[in-house]
Amino acid sequence: MAYKLIGKDFTPQDVRPKVTGAGKYTEDFKVDGMVYMKMLLCPMPSANVTSFDATDALDMPGVFGVLTADEVPQVEEPGFPMLTNKPRQLGMPIAAIAAETESIAAEALEKIKVTFDPQPFVLDPLESLYPGGTNALDGGNVTGGNIQGKEGVGGNKIHDFKWTARDFAIAGDEKMPMGEAPVEWAVGDVEAAFAEAALIIDEPFVTASSSHAALEPRSVLSYWENGKCFIHGSSQSQSWMMPGLARMMNISLEDIVYVAEYCGGGFGSKASPYPVQGMTAYMSKKIGRPVMLRVTRAEEYHFGGQRPGFQGQVKMGFDKQGKMTACDLYIVQSGGPNRGSGDYSSAAGAVALVYTPTNMRFRGAAVVTNKPWHVSQRGPGQNQIACVIEPLLDKAAKELGIDRIAIRNLNAPEADVKFTNRNSTVTSMFLKDAFSLGADLFKWEEKKKMSGQRNGSKVIGVGVGTAYHSAGSNGFDGLLSIRPDGKLYVHSGVGNLGTYSYAGTSRAAAEVLQCSWDNTVVLRGDSRQGLPWTLAQFGSNSSYTNTRTNFVAATKMKKMLQRLAAQELGDAPEDYDVANESVFHTSDETKIMTFAEAASKAIELGGEWDGHEYPDDLNDVTKSAMKKVVGAGLVSAAKDKIPKEGSVPGMATGYCMIELDTETGKFEILEYHSVADCGTVLHPKGLEQQLRGGAVMGIGEAVLDRVIYDPQNGLCATVGLDQTKPPSILDVPSNMEMSAVDKPDLSNPLGVKGIGEPAMGCAAAALLCAISDATGIYFNRTPVDPDMIINALSGRPQSFKPLQVNT
């Protein structure tokens, strides 16, 4: 289909302000009378506060108040507290001080007399599962799942759960102990399939936790005016934040004003309301002044989120042709002292979809530890497991004498795939097209011949990687207004993570209404603009979800324009069409109404035309937004009720060639190419930056990002960018090629689906496969650091046991 705007490049409105510095991030705001807040953090991994005296701090000139755990709502385990007297991780906030300057606040913090009673702590999930092992929380050590016969176990509660000593004894150090699993499902008969398999791969694995490491540590500004609570936050989402913040502050939705125009990255860690937002607002309420909190980099590492790490065992059976006939996957997921994410289950789903094993069993346990808050990070579960399975798939291909893309193709799903025990389906599937296009563009056959070529101490490695994420949702609201200035206003509740998808998806409305982009205004970043309810900007969903919401609102708007024109100018609505910022009679050019005229008429008519009346099925957030939009012009609000069955699969493939120095363990990525199956390309440059940015982050996940804890004292070695080591510009290839299959997903009216998350996983997997190709070693661990490569190539054992974590 020929589109006017979809699939075309444009410059989103936030690009220039970002480049010039004019864009205002939370900490750029200043409000009269504003004071600064700093937090007192727990200096150990688990403790109880036994005494607290802030008298000396409060006596300091310039100090306005202290906020303690007693003054904010408390959450039940395994929730993450705003402030607590029972901190269960290093860096968990105990109290906060507000002062005229941050300098005074920092000094005042040192005058607080606080004593801690250190508690036992645990950093390794397997240690916690051992009989008698420490529980990270008072209530237990495992969340999620449902074990038969155990009362009260299941859901999001925390419970005490141990394996037997026998489970550990049988496994030894080289294999994952596999006791009873809180979560388990199976399809077919894996044991029977293993018995008939031509090849079995059975390996333990570890994927390390990694920090989200957004460029902008989060900041919060909060103040109260006329009973309304204003919160400026660094967040991925806009409207999604509103109900949670209202609950956090125990006020109505109407009394929350949320401003989040710019966000310096979040990768999942700033998707939903977070505790320091509430803390800042409560401090502001207490002292009666606007309060600014600027979280430091180290603090961001403590409570800004980490990707859950995995310890696991995967056993895969293949027939002679390379078809995966059986997969038995066990994952123990490492979390912080809070309700974890569903990474482990998502990982199992990804294996079931991407490799379509004929028989599969999944077992999993989500264990809480006294490490930081763990939360979904770009490709939660799917990207970790891509790092595990993809190199092992290469190992299988090698042993079976099959090409590595061929084995992926053989196991790749078709559009009618049914996967997991739920027989889940997908809305489209073009993974095989992506492999085909990728192999051509990367010149796979040619590159493959270079594999293993030596140049002195250097050797060439080539790899391919695949990743998936369910990348789209439905059921949210669209809201548009056409105003007397003749422009189309797209009210976007999406948020601005930095992907520009708020803008790309807004173009869906302009496309339907054939409105020029110059006359389209995107309202965003401030709930006072009247922003509709939509999903958080996470899970690669925005492109799919919000092209739908804007499509339905625009389709309704078009009908309203047609009806309005027919009503005012005569003839039937079907006799009118919409384009060029006007509604016009298709066979009588005298009958035309401009957008400006339609907007004025709508205001005059009121009722259903200017937002006074609206559908009852809109979400409360949208209804609240309607009160701000009413009377502004011709207003269209609609809920997305377009049918959707199944997961929206964002699929990405990556192709990588490296030259690895066998004497230093270092390598250079010579080439990287990524090909996406993301439906119709919505915004080519946006896609390119997602695939490129995802590749950079994937390289970090595969070989660099470090999270190190000392098991003796629970302290963290990685609390700065120089210590966690995300990739530098010199660690990634300067030129990365990006392409897309560009075939529409028919469940989206514009064919669009998301891609942000698998863009990372495929790059991580491709790089790990290239390293294994160059070295002949399957590390079964991320990140693969130079020390691991050097040890392996010099015939030395690794410094850690196969399932050891925090190294």
Added chain:
Amino acid sequence: MKDMMPSFNLVQPIDVKSAINLLTEAGAGGWAIAGGQDSFDWFKDRIKRPHTVVDLSGIDSIKGIRETDDGGIEIGALTTLTDVEQNPIIKEKYGLLSTASGRVASPQIRNKGTLGGNVSQDARCWYYRSGLDCYRAGGNTCYADTPEGMNREHCLFGASRCVAVTPSDTAVALTTLEANMVIVGPNGERIVPASEYFIGPAIDIERMTVLEPGDVLIAIRIPAKWSGAKFYFEKVADRATWDFPLVNIASAMKVSEGIIEDISITCGAVECVPKRLTVVQDIVRGSAANEETASLAAGAASRGASALNYNHFKIPLMENLVKRAIRG
């Protein structure tokens, strides 16, 4: 990182004499700051809390690069690493130092960081930098050298209660070039060879260099001896920029008709001080610069290494780097 410095008195002398006087006056509460790339970390963490900070950056006499009468060069301690890297004389005659300077940290840090600061920076052991009461911080334990210590970056040699390593890239180059460090203190000027400037924990566990309170490193003199030699510098780090070495190596060789006539070689990040590989020098001097000699030397280089829990990879890495330096 608490990201908020405690208050201190800032004084900004414009000559060395004033700086020495101010530092002497401040005593134990004084702190000399050059580019600030090490100091500000300590201050922002609120761990080091001097009451008087003497900012040396206004002293023009200790900046710049000049040739000396003996054919060598003198580099003012306050010369930025970028200037050292890009200086045409250094590039031409002492490319080793230029290369090493260009591998320090990141371009932004090299634009502010100085050569004097780079060689005088404090240990980067993460336990020490966390503000723990370890031996180096005046306490009575080492957190890194324990059965479970996380010590991938720590030492193979010279452990003496502390197992931190020298983190400097330029220190190994200057040691190899047999540079002399010009120090001015309350008692006047003294010149210390680079090989003696760096001190290990057995000598003084709370310092990395011979600098005493009140001392200022004002210049680094490189003799003509290794001018134009065959140089080799390599740094292996996790990242290609903004990282400290896992191991680095710096060598200068005089090779004639394939025979190594003379050599100076130093390895970094394996000991608290740049490790001069004198055994390697003895082995290869007079031998052919080839794979066989390189292998022989590599094995000898790591002799005596004592690995910790997580750093035994440094043994083959060090051997490989020695090999690469010698075979060229």
